[in-house]
Amino acid sequence: MPAVSKGDGMRGLAVFISDIRNCKSKEAEIKRINKELANIRSKFKGDKALDGYSKKKYVCKLLFIFLLGHDIDFGHMEAVNLLSSNKYTEKQIGYLFISVLVNSNSELIRLINNAIKNDLSSRNPTFMCLALHCIANVGSREMAEAFAGEIPRILVAGDTMDSVKQSAALCLLRLYKTSPDLVLMGEWTSRVVHLLNDQHMGVVTAAISLITCLSQKNPDEFKTCVSLAVSRLSRIVSSASTDLQDYTYYFVPAPWLSCKLLRLLQCYPPPEDGAVKGRLVECLETILNKAQEPPKSKKVQHSNAKNAILFEAISLIIHYDSEPNLLVRACNQLGQFLQHRETNLRYLALESMCTLASSEFSHEAVKTHIETVINALKTERDVSVRQRAADLLYAMCDRSNAKQIVAEMLSYLETADYSIREEMVLKVAILAEKYAVDYSWYVDTILNLIRIAGDYVSEEVWYRVIQIVINRDDVQGYAAKTVFEALQAPACHENMVKVGGYILGEFGNLIAGDPRSSPLVQFNLLHSKFHLCSVPTRALLLSAYIKFINLFPETKSTIQEVLRSDSQIRNSDVELQQRAVEYLKLSSIASTDVLATVLEEMPPFPERESSILAKLKKKKGPGAVSVNELEEGKREGGELNGGGERGGDSSSTPSPSADLLGLRAGPPVTAAAPSAGSLLVDVFSEAGVNDDGFLSEFSRFVCKNNGVLFENQLLQIGIKSEYRQNLGRMYLFYGNKTSVQFVTFTTTLNVQAKPVEPLIEGGAQVQQVINIECLTDFSDAPLLNIKFRYGGALQNLTLKLPVTINKFFQPTEMASHDFFQRWKQLSLPQQEAQKIFKANHAMDTEVLKAKLLGLGMALLENVDPNPENFVCAGVIQTKAQQVGSLLRLEPNAQAQMYRLTVRSSKDTVSKRLCELLAEQF
């Protein structure tokens, strides 16, 4: 390699960088930088016009300073000036500065876009590439607006240079990621797909990333890529290592492209065409075979590239989950890697096997590696590998090996890294519950969990053990005995005290026969922990005490004395004080019968998915955000039931749902609530805004005004609505389907609404009226949030009210001539919205007519020359303006497709109407 010019003569820059490197301290560095900044500023401000070279040098210095981590607040204009230089290196530095330091200063963006536009139309491939790189690096919405239309043209044009095509493809990908609504492939789709056939491997490599991303979002439009991808892959896999020249990497032909092809295929189900499928299976087999061949090179790059393809192929095999043969081969291959000397391969094998474990075809094959995986958990020196081993053990666990795996995980937990303890605890808890054959094993496991890693045992875990003990009477005695023994330890975790307090409060009687655990011994044991505990735990213990008074009358005087002591009855914490006062009063005035009713054993919890599972799912979900939401939800619930419940629902009301173990928002509330929502977690996961399931409900109301908007086991919401001009009135009917009353029932609308009755009796219905005025056109439906308490549990749901823009249509009758005249008047591209879509329902003319009428427009007969087509006209009435709209629906019975075109005087209205209607037919 010749000594290439490195730095093109910017001596000043090199000197400056040396100076910075020679600075002995941070202060010296800052001083030097400030000096330089002052110098550059004066140069930029000076009267003398700077030549391109100096400008480039200073801009480059600013960039260097920025990359050192300092703020730069000037120089942008000079950088933009460089863009229009006709010296390549000046332009290049200008673009680099913009790419790294762009801010959304709108004035500048306009100038930058101008420069980019010039370079894109320059027909000079190096300039075009620079401009495309800049767009891809910045990827802002403004740039998408300016160039998303132009770039597809460059990408598919026959005379575009290969290097420009490559940049254009990835540039488009970046714009699609930031502004998918602006990148419309439309007519280019098939030509873009056919880039997979391009002779230039570099073009294919770049284009396939774009195609993969587009396929994920629009699989149907791009599905022709499957057969193209298979034949391309097959050609690469069967080629000799020298065939592809510079695209061969350490004797592996085109590893990057191969991986991307296999990745693209994972966007689709197995090919339906037998020949294509056969060819693909052959490829996958060849890849698996190659893994067994001796390496062509000892270099790690060779084996990495080869194995990268192998792992991607295994991902595809797992994705298809339909070829038992390949699945088992994949599993055996990964099994070999589990003992490989390369840590990286062990890590990836553990990770990949995790997904294999969930396939019915390979689950058993994965299980045969249990000893190796347990060994990895014990001996791997790298925590990230141990984490993978723990994940795999969790995934391969079933009834046959649960005891072994849980035991290993528990013993690992004693020394586990802090970073993974919480997740490990959740996993152990879930496995213990899921595969518990005898529940005494389950109870032992959870108590061990609290003993070993109490700090990491979240509320969900100990709530769950209580739920299970309450629901299974065969384990209650054992649980009481075990927890009593666990509490004997001199130091035990607060979570143990909580579980102990709750369980002994409920089932202490089951072990009271043994003099070693007589009622008084039990009470003293619990009370010996009292002063070490936090307020919520103390509150729970007080509730356990009152339960003791009911279970064991002989403890009454002792407990009353405790309650009466100043530290309880005058406690500065209002919650504790109130409990002490109320429990004391209750125990002294209520008859034994009343006491027995009020303090009855908790009824069983309804069976449902484990709340811990929900928690783990959330943990594994997109980051920790959802868990935060969860916490927020809890707080909200706590506030909400604060005032209302206190008055209405005091602790001594013997209603079946009264929650005796905890009055308010403390943890026991949720634990004890016997309602359907045994835990708030679950309520949220089920009743939150469920867009998927709900979308259809919402869209059913586009063409009709009355019906049932929502229904679950508790609640039914019906709707009646009427519209005139820009006004509407909506009646909402809330029906309580249960026999228990809903309390603190509130609804909030993100627009004004009349309040609704706060209480709905069991089986009753209340009505709410909403008056609607359409001020201007809109796309988002108003959201209705409904909260109420059923039993003890807060229910929270959010629904979209089916108020759509078309409700404000006034039908307009017109003749054929008028229609087409207006159609032509609305000819600006943005005034039209068009969608082509598959028929979701039978294409019945009468049904179509009824739907279009329901839409609110006038259905015009004898207007369209083709009698199969439908045309409609109407005016949307809003307070701000009237929006005339025309519609044309062209059914194609043969293809079972529709083309829908909407034109209106306002672009947002056309777009929205088109979206709404496309879901209707």
Added chain:
Amino acid sequence: MQFMLLFSRQGKLRLQKWYVPLSDKEKKKITRELVQTVLARKPKMCSFLEWRDLKIVYKRYASLYFCCAIEDQDNELITLEIIHRYVELLDKYFGSVCELDIIFNFEKAYFILDEFLLGGEAQETSKKNVLKAIEQADLLQENNNTSCSMGLLLS
């Protein structure tokens, strides 16, 4: 790929490339956190780790760490080879590249990266083609060499 960072054993950032929009504050936070995490790892440990909801792939060459953040469905091993190919490109271009080359010619390091990866995806994997593009640009430039005297990245 979401971003790529090059930093020295002392934790000095030498190159940063972001393929997702983030604020400067967020970028600094991520950099600080990752540099710390990666530097704390021992030599024989595996090159991959989970971090937030991303996968980190890193490799050390002489005094420099190359560190990429990829998404869940991305391939770790091929990313490792992306890093290697980039190092090869630098090596070929500078002629036995070392950390100082990247410090003094940071703009070149960016240009080479842009030819190789764009928007976080491989644009051109052929070493010949990437270097050809860069050399074409260099034909328009004057000569001026800076010497360097530190450990070579590829040895």
